[in-house]
Structures are given as C-alpha cells and as structure tokens.
Amino acid sequence: MNGIELKNVSYKYPLTDFFALKDINYTFEKGKFYGIIGPNSGGKTSLCNLVRGLIPHFYQGDLSGDVLIEGKDVRNWDSNLLSTKIGYIFQNPFTQISGVKDTVLEEIALGLENLGIEKNEMIERIIEVVKLLKIEDLIKKNPNNLSGGQRQRVAFASIIAMNNDILVIDEPTSQLDPESTSDVFEIIDMLKEQGKTIILVEHKVDLIAEYSDEVLVMNNGQIVDSGTPMEVFSNKALLELDVAMPQVALLGHDMNRLDKPFDYITITKSQAKEQIMKRMGCVNGRN
Numbered sequence: 001m002n003g004i005e006l007k008n009v010s011y012k013y014p015l016t017d018f019f020a021l022k023d024i025n026y027t028f029e030k031g032k033f034y035g036i037i038g039p040n041s042g043g044k045t046s047l048c049n050l051v052r053g054l055i056p057h058f059y060q061g062d063l064s065g066d067v068l069i070e071g072k073d074v075r076n077w078d079s080n081l082l083s084t085k086i087g088y089i090f091q092n093p094f095t096q097i098s099g100v101k102d103t104v105l106e107e108i109a110l111g112l113e114n115l116g117i118e119k120n121e122m123i124e125r126i127i128e129v130v131k132l133l134k135i136e137d138l139i140k141k142n143p144n145n146l147s148g149g150q151r152q153r154v155a156f157a158s159i160i161a162m163n164n165d166i167l168v169i170d171e172p173t174s175q176l177d178p179e180s181t182s183d184v185f186e187i188i189d190m191l192k193e194q195g196k197t198i199i200l201v202e203h204k205v206d207l208i209a210e211y212s213d214e215v216l217v218m219n220n221g222q223i224v225d226s227g228t229p230m231e232v233f234s235n236k237a238l239l240e241l242d243v244a245m246p247q248v249a250l251l252g253h254d255m256n257r258l259d260k261p262f263d264y265i266t267i268t269k270s271q272a273k274e275q276i277m278k279r280m281g282c283v284n285g286r287n
C-alpha cells in the first residue's frame with residue numbers, strides 16, 4: 001500500500017536560485033525500509049524535509065508537483081496532525097533531547113503530554129518503550145548527563161512512544177561509535193518488523209546494504225537510481241558519481257574490471273565470503 005507518493009516534485013528553498021529537489025517521482029510503500037544515500041548536498045535532507053511535510057509547512061520556498069501522504073496532498077494536511085503520523089529522528093542526539101527535563105522518564109513523557117495522551121496510556125507506552133530499548137537503568141538519570149549512544153536510545157524511545165506510522169531518520173549514527181551504531185540499526189530493524197515505514201538517510205552504506213528493502217541514490221537534487229540494495233550497488237555507473245558503495249561491492253566491481261567476475265556483485269560480507277570460497281574451490285562456496 002502507498003504511504004507517500006511524490007509526482008514530478010521540484011523545490012527551491014526561499015531566497016535561493018537553484019532547485020534543491022528536481023523532478024522527483026517516487027512512491028514510498030507502507031512497511032518498507034528505505035535507505036537514502038548519495039554525495040554531500042545531493043538533496044537527502046531536503047527529501048526528508050519534503051516527506052515529513054516541513055516543506056512546505058515550515059520551509060515555504062517554491063514547491064511544484066504533488067506530494068501525497070496517504071492519498072492527501074501535503075498542502076492540505078494539518079501540520080500538527082502530520083507530526084503525529086510521521087516521526088523524525090535527528091542526526092545529533094544532543095539536539096534531540098529537550099534539555100528541560102530532569103529525568104529520562106520525564107523526557108520520554110514530554111512528547112506524549114504534548115499529544116494530550118491520557119495518563120494510564122502514557123505510563124503503559126513508556127514502560128513498553130523503555131523495555132524495548134533496554135534503557136530501564138537510565139530512566140531516573142538526567143538526560144543531559146548521558147553519553148551520545150545513550151541519548152540516541154532515549155531519542156528513539158521518545159519517538160517510538162509517539163507511535164508514528166512513518167519514521168524519517170537523518171544520519172542517526174553520525175556521532176556514534178561502532179557498537180552504538182549497530183544497536184541503532186537493530187532498533188530500526190525491530191521497528192520495521194513492527195510494520196513501521198522507515199526512511200533513513202545514512203552514509204554507512206554497508207549497513208544500508210544489509211538492512212534496507214530499497215535504496216534511493218540522490219545526487220544534485222535528483223533520484224539518480226533506486227531499487228533493491230543488490231540492484232543499486234551492482235550499478236557501476238554510480239562509481240562515476242562518487243556514490244559510496246559497500247567495500248564488498250567495490251571488490252565485486254574490481255573483479256569485473258579484472259575480467260574475473262564473481263557470479264554477481266556481492267553487497268554483504270557473507271556473499272563475498274561465499275563467492276571467494278567458491279573461487280577457492282570449496283563446493284557451493286562452503287567449507
């Protein structure tokens with residue numbers, strides 16, 4: 001089922017003379033995990049601003065084409081109602097925390113209070129997300145004293161408690177260490193399992209290859225390629241555009257250049273291992 005449809009969408013921010021988004025045509029289906037990648041200034045964050053209604057409700061500028069959220073034009077959505085449908089997780093966990101609450105518990109409750117959620121339901125939702133994100137030991141702590149990884153978990157908890165159908169997440173791991181980064185991907189994967197639609201901007205393409213259902217490549221304000229991770233990372237034209245690829249996909253492209261191709265362009269470590277084992281004469285890539 002369609003969640004967000006973009007038809008011939010172009011957009012210029014106010015006081016600029018270039019299009020940050022150019023002739024975008026794409027449909028985000030409900031319940032899928034979308035990874036958005038591409039070089040700097042390609043338009044990834046602008047696409048996020050568009051799909052969560054910040055364009056045109058906050059950024060006025062010059063928008064043309066159709067942006068349909070659950071079939072209704074974004075211009076006709078009430079922006080408060082839209083924020084209950086589409087949650088947003090920032091790049092920087094330090095700006096996601098309100099800074100005005102003394103405990104993690106109060107921090108998670110803040111968004112729910114703003115939604116006017118009744119007290120018993122609020123408590124139930126908080127207990128559920130605290131367990132889900134394994135942050136029971138943090139609830140009495142001051143959010144301002146947490147590490148980056150802990151803050152990002154609390155940020156996720158606050159958003160998950162709101163129970164949005166769609167989550168737009170912009171580079172959530174850019175300030176995290178590798179362990180917290182894999183935790184974040186596991187949380188996002190779990191949200192997908194719960195039926196949420198995930199739209200994630202991320203430079204860590206190895207993880208995008210592993211987890212996404214669909215990958216969109218943005219460059220110069222346009223979607224220059226889209227498809228399954230396998231389809232996108234097999235496209236050698238993307239190498240010319242300075243699009244980051246998983247290391248094992250680069251290995252696959254190198255093997256093609258050397259005229260010693262693998263059976264396919266490998267995009268995950270396990271696929272590369274299987275192909276290398278096969279090359280070494282191990283039956284079916286095993287043992």
Ligand SMILES: Nc1ncnc2c1ncn2[C@@H]1O[C@H](COP(=O)(O)OP(=O)(O)OP(=O)(O)O)[C@@H](O)[C@H]1O
Binds near residue numbers: 014020041045218
């Ligand atoms: N608020 C704004 N006002 C004016 N121009 C903007 C604004 N935000 C982004 N832009 C411009 O729009 C273009 C696309 O930027 P955007 O942030 O969407 O790209 P990005 O792919 O997310 O980049 P990065 O990977 O560097 O975060 C850039 O040229 C940028 O300078």
